[in-house]
Amino acid sequence: MNNKVLLPLLLFTIISCSESFNIDLSFGDSASDSINPGIDNAFASTYAPMNSEPILFKSANIYDGLGGEFRNYDLLLSEGKILEIGESITAPDVMVIDATDKWITPGIIDIHSHMGVYSAPGVSTSSDGNEATSPVTAEVWAEHSLWTQDPQFALALKGGVTAFHVLPGSANLFGGRGATFKNISQNTIQAMKFPGAPHSLKMACGENPKRVYGNRKRAPSTRMGNMAGYRSAWIDAVEYTDGMDEKNSDRRPTRDLAMDTLMGVLNGEILIQNHCYRAEEMAMMIELSKEFNYKITAFHHAVEAYKIADLLADEGICAALWADWWGFKHEAYDMVQANVAIIDQARNGTGCAIVHSDDAVGIQHLNQEAAKAMAAGNRAGYKISKAHAMRWITSNPAKAAGILDQTGSIEVGKDADLVVWTGNPFSVYSIAEKVLIDGALAFDMNNPKIQPITDFDLGIIKPQDNRVQ
């Protein structure tokens, strides 16, 4: 059994999460032809992987993040990518790490984070996630709020999180753009941005927008007010988008940041991440997307997603869910712990389920949250394997963030974003021992030199010490 087994090279056949995105669209055109010179490239990623040397993990147990499980396999990384996966790999001049009895998974990805925009400590001066001054703020970008020294990033890294999507909050109907980041500590936001990742647009249903603005005696104060607010904005966006298609640049509308974002959605470049709890509201949002011809990538929180699991599967919409949060508000009352599993198993297992955190503690334990969701599903009668459930915190969130062609699974050619766990990651006793981002060790529990310490952590309790050892 010494045959090298290469997993199918899926890089070019992966189904894109939605319509193609291309942040660098304008590069193909001459600047004068570009509708929005500058915008397509504004605030682009300057991320550069850390230096890495080739690493060969020997005798690892692997969940590939796509449903595959491999026992006693070797894994070779080179130049930041996954080079080879096989039963017995030999390679000269590489660092060999014995991974016997360890488990290797893709880096964990959180599709719903507010790290950096609601930083720790959670003081008023760091409350930068909700531009709650108007129900439509599609013009704001979460990344413009990000604090690079938020100590929560490093804590999430210790939990195996290699990439995360930062969203604005849910106070507004349109909260603004979200962005995806590599979990690498850097002093500029652009240097953390995941290269090539599309923006998202955060939309929010239900109680939050109507409460925030209703309390101020302005629209929306009802769920029907929410719907009217979305529709009015999309009517403007369609007109703006049509106007921008004008050949004669004099007849194009004046540039508008909010409309740029909505136009990006209509053009399929910006992905909709939609905070929505109740079943009928999600169905309503799907109708809305058809009225204005855009695609919803994922519903977030979606406590009632299980009630419309088939509809979501038919529409190709992911549901990003907690394992068990409930009761904190009325629209979060109908919780079932099998929610994730029901979504996953809809339409013969074609549903797209994601376990998300929305929480700086939860993001550190997404493996445990997936374990709870899997166990609940299996108690409800499904037969979901650990290898399959691993998708919920790796390839499925990668798909919803539009980065599945780069990360989210252990496949030849992908970014070597990986976690080495001390034991099976579905056990509470297993912890992330090593975390690699683009093939470079970003965290090693046994080597204090490879444990990030933010500026915030330095000398803040005792001048001679770091906040966390």
Add this chain to the structure above:
Amino acid sequence: MKRLFTTLALVFFTATTLSGTVLLKGGLVHSGNNGAATVQDILISENIIVGVGNNLIIDGNTRVIEVNGLPVTPGLISPMSNLGIVEINALDVTRDDESDLLSAGFSIFNAFNPHSTGIPWNRSNGITSAISTPSTSSFPIFGLGSHFVLDGSLEIKGSKDIAMFGRLGSSYGSRAETLSLLESLLEIGKLSKSIPVEEILEMTIADKLELQAQDIIALGKVANDDMPFVIETNRAVDILQALAMKKKYGLNLVLASVEEAPMVLTKLQESNTPVIIDPMDNIPNSFDELGSSLDLGRILDQAGIPIMFSTQRSHNYHLMRQGSGNAVAHGMSYETAIKGMTQTVAQTFNLDNRGSIEPGKLADIIVWDGDPLEPASFPKIVMIEGRLQDLSSRSSKLTERYINKEDKPSSYKH
């Protein structure tokens, strides 16, 4: 010292009580004491555990339930919850945990709703009883918590007003002011031993603080009668201040949260103060808790400090299992974790007849389908005071409805 706890008379429902005796046979019993788990049988007569061992004598009328080596623990006791007094946090009309009138003397006991949906949910997840507390307020003392048995009975079983709850830390004013206010309140409590409450109410300070008779009586219980006083605090020096107050007033102090406790470990150790922690909260959420870390549980355990568990997640108090599991992953002993969800709570809050599997205790018992510290595990049997509990909940009913493939509107799937 005499303890002034009102324990309600236990009401027995003969119709639903298992008649005679029950034997839980061959479970891996974690007694809730410090010892390692061993495979044993548990004999229950009516509502009481009457025997634990391997060769228990039973008669032909004993119902035998084979446990087949599954883990068995005492029923879990949440030391700080809002079970039965908050239905939906964001809906004030469903909350009974706040008072405009009372402070230290605010009792939530009579607000308890045994039909609250959180009760069957937490019960089916292994919580058999809980201490529910008033919510935090701007005043440093929130009021009194009560202990409730979560069997859903309208004849509320529990212990009324068993502990006072308060907080010391960052606030809109200065914590120096909070400390001084706490001391004044304790002084008032002490006075109530010798001066009638009516006279204390006439005092300027009582008037200024808008104290009611209930507040003064409650403060007297903490100052004079050894009622546990749970203070949530995090900053290292605040913990020291609380310990100093404990010494000065002879308080039966319990500290909650204590994220910076490792910095004052020796003092905490010397004071014999039990703590309630959330082992998963390693976020420096405020400037009071910069020392927050996943190592807290291990460090406190190694110092021999009695530990209980809270969770930040409302409505899911059973998640203290996940919290304590994480503490074990980071070095806490397994038995400390089990004890922290059972016997330590019973001992700290004087719930004398619960919290461990031993003869004479009330039969609050859980049989688990796997390691109880694994979040994916789930109870197979929940027994409260000798009675087997139905494990259904609103959540399980919804699950059944929506995985039912019958082709008809969901309203007709029941």
